[in-house]
Amino acid sequence: MDAADSYHVEFPQRISYDYVGDVEVVKAGSLEGLVDNLTRPDKLDAAFNRTFLTTYNYFTSGTELIRHLLQRFEYQPTPPAILSATDASEWMVETHPLVRVRVVNILRQWLESFWAEPEGPETHKNLLTLQLFVSHLTATTSESSATKQQLLDLIRCRLTGVERTKRSQPSISNPPKPILPRKLTKLQLLKIDPREIARQLTLTESSMFGKIRPRELMHKSWQRKEEGQNGLPPRAPNVRALIRYFNQLSSWVGGTILAEADLKRRTQVIGHLVNVASACRDLHNYSAVVSILSGLESAPIYRLGRTWAMVTERTCSTLEPLQALTSSDQNYQIYRNTLRQAVPPCIPFLGLFLKDLVFIEDGNSATTPEGLINFSKYTMLASTAHELQGFQQASYNLTPVPELQEYLATQLQAAAAGDAHEMWERSCQLEPRGRGDQNKSRDTYTATGGMTTSMVVACMVLDD
Template identity: 35%
Template structure:
């Protein structure tokens, strides 16, 4: 887990970057080389860490000429959409680029200001704009911001240098064909293990597939879905319960809509739906068996698959399988569960303990933070953490109107970095088209919850206590 100090700036010292960054200018600088913001524009906590800042002041820190803090810059760009729109950000950056000199400077001082302040600021603004275009721009949401930037590239930037203008304009052309932030993908060379295949792939059934290979194929499907999710999808989902973001310092925090999340969340929704379909598929498979021993066989098979998912660090499919077992139609099959004994029971109990939601999934998170990728985490925990951050902290400092809550931005960024870490390492596993086709076919099927419960009660009607005692005595040979 990322250390909190790697995500914050303190007054007088930066944390989390290799450069010595300081949002306050050195005291020995001439006044005209100082920072533009005033004392009221930034708020520090008792620990001297930055708590809040006005948007112009934060943009100034983002592009400050005295130092550079890459950790703060990344955190800001990762999470700004929850507070301001891309259009507002680009406008502030363009104002920063066009910073005029102070009045009444001597020719010597003006030359020094141009060289040691204006020139560096413009380079920093240019680098932030280029980074935004290449990494953070979402064309279907950011059309207005991109239009501003396009106009800037054809006007002000031309006067600054044609080579720099081309370097901004070229990525803009590429951004128009992309679909948002690309996750970091490492090109890791690793030999995939040979698939474990049944002798005959014709007429294949799920229970005929080796549990490890079935877990591998589920993991490949899950990993492909997870890596397609933009971190903004997670931020958007966390915000959906509280439609409020002030678009200006005078706005009320409770009656604004998120400015930059429109249309997001489709990939995350798709993965959630696929996970739910896996749960319903397993429920339907168990209930399809008329005889107890075959229902027991299906349950034991998926307990083994769940354990293999754990070994593969696929906590998403693991959670889906456990959800099927704990669903009302399956959990109530007491006669079936009586035949699930021995190692299968102990394995299942261990998996339930691992994914227990008590104490905010404390045991699962302890394992997750020590796991070596590749890994497919359970997305619900990330959504829960981001929702807690959103509910527990206002976007603007309550007792300092107009100051954006920087601490909240850094908390969000910490979760986002963890998501990106797990998206960055691919699995070295071989696709088995026949198994994946079987899974995809099954995932399209869904048994209605009412139908599933009715089927469950038909297979095992509810027994009175005396009926259960008589049945157990008969099955044990006493009657």
């Protein structure tokens, strides 16, 4: 009996498959069946393993997963209920060592790249269980002593709370020379080159984006204010930080325009910010593009009819392709196609990923009618998270300019303290009879913009 023939001897009726062409894809299964497939001796299904480890805490706990993996490591078929005595002996000699190697490798991957367990006594106990298990491994029952030591080091890191992350390799090419204003001590927005503003915004945002972990995208955790709410994993601090930055940038755009009492100056600021957005697009920083357009399309700015009438044709011709890129038509088809072709480094608009994750979570049941784990749902969730993760693999080759970064950070933090209704009132003071306001109440506030609507409704509004 070869490994392929003996594979399903343990859980023959607890897993089901679909086929994409000739490729076998897990559709649903019991937890035992999924763990069986996770440690399959005859075939390494890396895509399945990655999906399972990314989403496991939707359908099991860390404690249960460890128990199943250790049982799988020690499993022995009992003849004649499953196998004949001859086949069982052959399975133990030829197949069981491969299963054990798979279990050890899955534990290593989990501890190294997919650990999503909350801090607490139960997790500590689980790590000690794994530590004891690994310490008793020998080269004849698992892998090399180097693998054993690697596992023990990973467990030690998890026990001490040390996060081991893989950093992208810096580019060997020289970064573009910064475009500096004459005076770095007295910075003024209109005197800073839009390309350099875009570069410094991108460096800041890239650092924040790179910290997001796949586990932060699960369970809609970014929408929860309290940590550990309802027994679920802690909220997503890095996702929420990027959402705040996105909203600060958008508010800064609106506040900067409204700060200018002079009509001509307002049009100059709009033109400058549109050029910043265009430069961000050239850097593949689509998050900043959407954020800046959100500020330009917000109600207090959108209604400034006399200001927009003075905006130059050159600015309008620069703005139009940016608006086309972020159009909501056909579920943002132009933007999605652009992102699909983008070569990292790249910062995608996080809101659309979160919108897709919410749609998958809310639109698919956790189990099938037969009571099996609906693994198709978790494959879609993991695929979305891994797509976003793929954009984190390359870093930007740009030079930080501390003075510009400090200036922009101060401006954005000040904008965060602003109030949307105050911005509306300021807009009405600047242009009391603005575009479309003849039949509108002065105290009405309505957001505009296709991509912005998706952002607000789906995911990008925090609860604090």
